[in-house]
Amino acid sequence: MxxxxxxxxxxxxxxxxxxxxxxxxxxxxxxxxxxxxxxxxxxxxxxxxxxxxxxxxxxxxxxxxxxxxxxxxxxxxxxxxxxxHVDLRSYGTLLFAAPGHSVPEMPASNPVNVRELEPALAAEGRTAILLKERSVCxxxxxxxxxxxxxxxxxxxxxxxxxxxxxxxxxxxxxxxxxxxxxxxxxxxxxxxxxxxxxxxxxxxxRPIKGQMVCFAMPSRELLKHVVRAPEIYLIPRSDGRLLAGATVEDVGFDKRTVPETIQGLRRAALALLPALENARVLEDWAGLRPGTxxxxxxxxxxxxxxxxxxxxxxxxxxxxxxxxxxxxxxxxxxxxxxxxxxxxxxxxxxx
Ligand SMILES: Cc1cc2nc3c(=O)[nH]c(=O)nc-3n(C[C@H](O)[C@H](O)[C@H](O)COP(=O)(O)OP(=O)(O)OC[C@H]3O[C@@H](n4cnc5c(N)ncnc54)[C@H](O)[C@@H]3O)c2cc1C
Structure with missing residues (x-):
């Protein structure tokens, strides 16, 4: 044997x-x-x-x-x-505070000009800092x-x-x-x-469920940075996909997506990135994070x-x-x- x-x-x-x-x-x-x-x-x-x-x-x-x-x-x-090819990207992450709140103070990261970095974001009146983080597929x-x-x-x-x-x-x-x-x-x-x-x-x-939705960006240049806001995060890929997520749910071993939840994610993504209005939704899914x-x-x-x-x-x-x-x-x-x-x-x- x-x-x-x-x-x-x-x-x-x-x-x-x-x-x-x-x-x-x-x-x-x-x-x-x-x-x-x-x-x-x-x-x-x-x-x-x-x-x-x-x-x-x-x-x-x-x-x-x-x-x-x-x-x-x-x-x-x-x-x-x-x-x-695993699409390791190094543009960085724009970390937003909730509207009306200021971004957390972090070493070596000052608030940035969001309009200059990502003109497609609807971030009027909101501040963000740029973090040197990467993303991968x-x-x-x-x-x-x-x-x-x-x-x-x-x-x-x-x-x-x-x-x-x-x-x-x-x-x-x-x-x-x-x-x-x-x-x-x-x-x-x-x-x-x-x-x-x-x-x-x-x-x-224990399983902690996360639901996500994936759009086809109208243009690959629409968004370069990962965006992390309290209500949603947006992760662009080099092939033109854009992921928006994710929920954090303690509901057992249940991997089904819920249409209303996916709609909620879509709405939150659109509020931050209005150019997604007519973007095709390619896929939605749920996965189970290993929680402790x-x-x-x-x-x-x-x-x-x-x-x-x-x-x-x-x-x-x-x-x-x-x-x-x-x-x-x-x-x-x-x-x-x-x-x-x-x-x-x-x-x-x-x-
Ligand atoms: C919606 C969502 C978004 C996330 N976003 C991020 C992110 O942006 N960044 C990040 O770092 N992490 C993220 N995570 C977390 C990340 O996905 C997980 O922490 C990671 O994938 C865990 O990997 P794993 O190999 O432990 O688990 P899994 O990928 O779940 O692998 C465990 C494997 O074990 C197998 N298995 C189970 N039981 C048995 C058995 N009895 N015998 C044989 N095989 C078995 C399963 O079939 C499975 O293939 C996210 C998770 C979700 C759900």
């Missing part, structure tokens, strides 16, 4: 980035994915790499900054190994990560559900799936919002030796993928990551 050094459960951006990183460092790796790789939260994401605003919890800021810094190289390698990124992982020799078993992580002689020995048993001495749970459904440990993840009770990821070892976890990235899993892959690969190799992972331990929940 074939065995692997590491089994990664879940082929979202977190599992795929980690599998590739482990393989790059010499480990043999199997990714086991219940459905099609990259079709859950990582497919639904907007792709803002939002490490500069005031939204990242302070304890997560060092990992977020490290990940943002790793991004250009991460993308360069993925594009090179996969041949997939998460669908292309996930496809690139899958191809790059395979290119490096990672094995992938799709359409295979992991039911439990097996423990023998007090440590992880592999995974039991709906089809067979796969042996490995190390297992990592990267199953996103579903991480808590895999025995034996109850990871306290304190909105922080769960990263590190578990009480079962050889069993690791990397999930709960909530609203920032695309941003956090390269740094997560790096720190988790170091930990799995038995080395000490440069970033303190104690705040993200599963044991903080008393498991």
């Amino acid at each position: 074939k065995t692997w050094d590491v089994i990664v459960i879940g082929a979202g951006i977190i599992g795929l980035s980690l599998a590739r990183e482990l393989r790059k460092r010499g480990a043999s790796v199997l990714v086991v994915e219940r459905g099609e790789p990259g079709r859950q939260a990582s497919h639904a994401a907007g792709g803002m790499l939002a490490n500069c605003g005031d939204e990242i919890p302070s304890v997560l800021q060092p990992l977020a900054n490290a990940s943002a810094e790793l991004y250009p190289e991460f993308v360069h390698e993925l594009e090179d190994e996969s041949g997939v 998460p669908r292309a990124l996930t496809e690139a990560a899958l191809k790059a992982a395979k290119h490096r020799g990672v094995d992938v078993s799709s359409g295979t559900e992991v039911l439990s992580v097996e423990v023998a002689a007090g440590r992880a020995s592999g995974v039991t799936t709906d089809k067979t048993f796969y042996p490995a001495t190390k297992v990592v749970n990267c199953a996103g919002a579903w991480a808590g459904q895999i025995a034996p440990l109850a990871m306290p993840t 009770p304190d909105n922080l990821p769960i990263l590190g070892t578990t009480p079962v030796p050889g069993y690791f976890v990397a999930t709960g990235h909530f609203r920032d899993g695309i941003l956090l993928a390269p740094a997560t892959a790096r720190v988790m690969a170091l930990l799995i190799e038995g080395r000490t990551p440069e970033c303190d992972l104690r705040p993200f331990s599963v044991e903080r929940f008393g498991e």
Whole structure:
């Protein structure tokens, strides 16, 4: 029977980035994915790499900054190994305050002339600051990560559900799936919002639904910057698509879109960017973010030796993928990551 050094459960951006990183460092790796790789939260994401605003919890800021810094190289390698262009954009983000409010004060960012930077925005009387943030197309990124992982020799078993992580002689020995048993001495749970459904440990993840709508911009030059306002965010892509989102809903494992909610997103997008009035709506969708009770990821070892976890990235899993892959690969190799992972331990929940 074939065995692997590491089994990664879940082929979202977190599992795929980690599998590739482990393989790059010499480990043999199997990714086991219940459905099609990259079709859950990582497919639904907007792709803002939002490490500069005031939204990242302070304890997560060092990992977020490290990940943002790793991004250009991460993308360069993925594009090179996969041949997939992931649309990394570096125009920056215009961060708006609510009408009548002032923008948060942030180091090295003064209010900018919105009319000059983005003439199509209807931002009369509103102030914004420009953040040096990037964006990426998460669908292309996930496809690139899958191809790059395979290119490096990672094995992938799709359409295979992991039911439990097996423990023998007090440590992880592999995974039991709906089809067979796969042996490995190390297992990592990267199953996103579903991480808590895999025995034996109850990871306290829960799905947080996000609905989004995607327009075809009348011209690719209509909007260059990502726009983040309290009521909506707008993410332009180089191919002329523009994403508007997203809701944050605690409604269980329900991925249906709600027409009135999508209409509400469309109205909010139009109010800020009136030129979208006659723009074609290409698509709408919903995805399930992996949430946790304190909105922080769960990263590190578990009480079962050889069993690791990397999930709960909530609203920032695309941003956090390269740094997560790096720190988790170091930990799995038995080395000490440069970033303190104690705040993200599963044991903080008393498991
Ligand atoms: C609407 C929306 C907008 C977002 N915008 C952004 C953004 O702008 N920037 C950002 O950084 N993040 C954003 N996010 C968050 C980001 O998408 C997630 O944090 C990230 O995709 C999580 O990746 P993951 O690999 O952990 O989860 P997923 O992509 O959900 O992958 C988990 C995988 O595990 C598989 N799986 C589950 N159970 C099993 C099992 N038992 N056996 C085998 N496989 C299993 C699933 O099928 C799935 O493929 C957004 C999310 C949503 C929904």
